Amino acid sequence: MSGDEVADVLAAICLITGSALSLAAAIGIVRFPDLLTRLHAASKPQALGLLLVIIGLGLRLRTGIDATSLLLVGVFQLLTVPVGAHMVGRAAYRNRQVHRELLVVDELTERLEEARAEAAERDPGPPPGA
Amino acid sequence: MRRLEHDTLRARSRGARLLPQITALWLLAVWFLLWGKVSPGLAASGIVVTFLVVRAFPLEPLPLDGRLSPLPALWLALHFGWDLVRASTQVSWLTIRPGAPPPSAVIAVRLRTRSDLLLTLTAECVVLVPGSLVVEIDRTETTLYIHVFGIHDTDEVERERRSVWALEARLIRAFGSPEDRALLDAAEAGDGPPAPPDAVPGPADVAPATDGAAPSEEGDAR
Amino acid sequence: MTVVTLISGGMLAAAALLSLVRLLRGPGVLDRMVAVDVILSCLIAGIAVEAAYSRHGTTVPVLVVLALLGFVGSVAVARFSGGDTDAPLPPHGPEPDPSRRRDAP
Numbered sequence: 001m002s003g004d005e006v007a008d009v010l011a012a013i014c015l016i017t018g019s020a021l022s023l024a025a026a027i028g029i030v031r032f033p034d035l036l037t038r039l040h041a042a043s044k045p046q047a048l049g050l051l052l053v054i055i056g057l058g059l060r061l062r063t064g065i066d067a068t069s070l071l072l073v074g075v076f077q078l079l080t081v082p083v084g085a086h087m088v089g090r091a092a093y094r095n096r097q098v099h100r101e102l103l104v105v106d107e108l109t110e111r112l113e114e115a116r117a118e119a120a121e122r123d124p125g126p127p128p129g130a
Numbered sequence: 131m132r133r134l135e136h137d138t139l140r141a142r143s144r145g146a147r148l149l150p151q152i153t154a155l156w157l158l159a160v161w162f163l164l165w166g167k168v169s170p171g172l173a174a175s176g177i178v179v180t181f182l183v184v185r186a187f188p189l190e191p192l193p194l195d196g197r198l199s200p201l202p203a204l205w206l207a208l209h210f211g212w213d214l215v216r217a218s219t220q221v222s223w224l225t226i227r228p229g230a231p232p233p234s235a236v237i238a239v240r241l242r243t244r245s246d247l248l249l250t251l252t253a254e255c256v257v258l259v260p261g262s263l264v265v266e267i268d269r270t271e272t273t274l275y276i277h278v279f280g281i282h283d284t285d286e287v288e289r290e291r292r293s294v295w296a297l298e299a300r301l302i303r304a305f306g307s308p309e310d311r312a313l314l315d316a317a318e319a320g321d322g323p324p325a326p327p328d329a330v331p332g333p334a335d336v337a338p339a340t341d342g343a344a345p346s347e348e349g350d351a352r
Numbered sequence: 353m354t355v356v357t358l359i360s361g362g363m364l365a366a367a368a369l370l371s372l373v374r375l376l377r378g379p380g381v382l383d384r385m386v387a388v389d390v391i392l393s394c395l396i397a398g399i400a401v402e403a404a405y406s407r408h409g410t411t412v413p414v415l416v417v418l419a420l421l422g423f424v425g426s427v428a429v430a431r432f433s434g435g436d437t438d439a440p441l442p443p444h445g446p447e448p449d450p451s452r453r454r455d456a457p
Contacts, residue, residue, distance in 0.1 A: 012356040015401055019360035019367075022397055024222035026367035026390055029374045032231055035383055036277045038374075040221055040263055042386045046393050047258060048218040053360075053397040054415075057404045065166030066409040072163045073396075073419045080423035082257035082264075084389070087430035089265040089277065092382050093236075095433060105235040105287055108266055108275040164416065 007059045014056030021049030035092045043085040050077055149192055154180045192247060195307040202303035209300060210255060217260040224280070235281040236265060239294045240273045242317045243302060243310045249274075251305070252298045259297060262290065357405040361398065368394040385429045392422040 028041020051074055058070045093108065161176040162168055224231055241252060249272050253264045256276060266275035278290050302314045368391050375387035396418045403411050 008353070011404060012353065015356055015360045015404060016363075019363040019397060019401070021218055021222060022390075022394055023363045023367040023370075024218075024225050026370035026394070028221060028225035029386055029390055030370050031225060035380065035386070036263060036265065037231060037234060037279055038383065038386055040261075040277075040279045041225055042390050043257055043263065044214070044217040044221050044260075045225075046390060048214055050393050050397055050419075053400045057400040057412075060404040060407060061409050061412075063409060066412050068163040068166040069409075069412045069416055072160065073415050076416070076419045076423075078258075079254070080420070082254045084423050084426040084430075085257050086253065086264045086267075087427050088382050088385060089263055091430040091433050092380075093265045095380075095382075103233070103235050105237060105281070105284070107238040108236045111238060111275075 007062065011056040011059035014052045014059065018049040018052030018054075018056060021045040021052065025049065036089055039085050039089050039092075043081055047077055047081040149189060150184050153189060154184050157183055195309075196245075196247065196305040197307065199304055202300065203305070206300045206304045210258070213259040217258060220260050221279070232280040233282060234277060234279045235287060236275055236277050237281075237287050237290060238273055238275055239291050240271065241298050242295070242313045243298065243306065244272055244313065245307060245310060248298070248301055248306060248310060251301050252294070255297055255301065256294060259293075262294065353405060357401055360401045364394045364398045364401065368398075381429065381433055385426050385433075389422050389426055392418060392425075 022045070025041050025046040028045070029038045032038045032041055054070050054074050054077075058067050061067070061070075157180045158176050161179065162172065165172055241249060243249060243252075246269065249267065249269065253267055253274055256262050256264050256274065261279050263277045263279070264274055265277050267273075268275070274294070276290070276294065278287070281287060281290065299314055299318070302310045306314065371387045371390040371394065375384050375391070378384055396415055399411050399415060399418075403409065
């Protein structure tokens with residue numbers, strides 16, 4: 001088997017695994033019960049899946065100019081997916097779109113309520129952040 | 131008060147002046163990667179574009195007093211790649227597994243580092259390692275609030291906290307400033323982050339022996 | 353390579369259709385944003401699979417643009433989805449200390 005054939009086989013494996021991970025991410029966002037768990041599905045398998053597809057494409061094309069652009073796509077993905085997931089999760093929590101009954105422990109709500117109680121003790125006016 | 135010292139420190143830091151240059155170098159690298167080649171004309175136009183971007187969108191100064199250690203950085207990269215694969219397979223298995231998905235939790239993890247850069251890096255990495263997603267960041271207390279998928283009891287909460295601390299430790303060993311490394315060493319000697327004098331104990335530190343004022347796990351319905 | 357393309361393309365199409373279900377069902381704007389994000393990444397993967405099949409690099413710049421577009425979209429929606437999403441956490445401690453606020457100069 002020549003080097004080109006090996007690269008093609010590796011590319012095929014990467015493409016199929018990557019697509020399968022994308023499919024898993026899609027199944028996850030349909031099946032999971034609330035936004036935060038859906039974000040788990042939409043961040044991890046999706047990032048790795050896209051990375052694998054990009055690697056597969058790079059192995060198939062094997063030219064310098066495409067490789068640099070594909071490297072950029074991969075780097076951007078790894079940098080932006082966590083930030084995007086965090087932004088959406090944060091907005092969800094602050095907009096009360098989180099199903100608290102699905103949480104075993106919720107230390108952020110405890111923390112916010114403590115802070116609210118302290119503020120009310122100091123300044124018995126209208127409650128902040130109501 | 132610590133934050134005030136920190137802010138004046140940041141304004142004077144060596145890294146605060148270096149930040150535009152580092153941003154410019156990164157932008158220039160992106161420019162060459164986009165074109166896929168290097169030539170004098172491209173370098174000239176790239177420098178012009180970079181200059182305009184850095185001047186048009188100035189960034190807040192950030193103390194960059196970290197030291198790069200190559201071997202821990204390599205270990206961090208390898209471990210991160212392995213974690214990413216593990217996280218993806220774990221979540222994929224949960225999606226196709228029959229039955230209801232497992233319960234989850236939101237936990238507070240107080241980090242040992244005091245630097246914004248390492249707080250950001252840890253938050254970025256936490257999203258891509260198994261089971262966790264950052265929902266809120268408390269910058270003044272460098273505490274991450276993490277949504278963890280697949281948590282059933284408090285033992286698993288503590289294990290998850292430890293794994294985030296381990297991730298932070300790898301990051302500090304790779305990029306941390308001497309100050310961060312000292313904080314980490316002190317914390318590891320005592321196993322867990324030291325509570326700063328100006329903070330009340332976090333929820334993790336509330337001992338079960340206190341009276342009924344401590345919020346229970348299910349009792350605090352709003 | 354044709355078989356590989358068919359398999360990956362089929363899986364990506366199924367993924368996009370499933371995300372469409374979530375996009376239609378909602379319930380919130382953020383759920384829909386997550387669905388759009390997954391559809392966009394399926395689109396990127398689909399374009400990449402096509403480029404790999406016909407072995408041409410014409411569409412690679414499109415991938416770079418799309419990779420950034422999804423991020424800009426989800427951050428914009430998350431920020432402007434209503435609610436108090438920009439405020440720092442309330443101060444936490446024995447007494448309020450304005451210098452600890454995030455937006456202190």
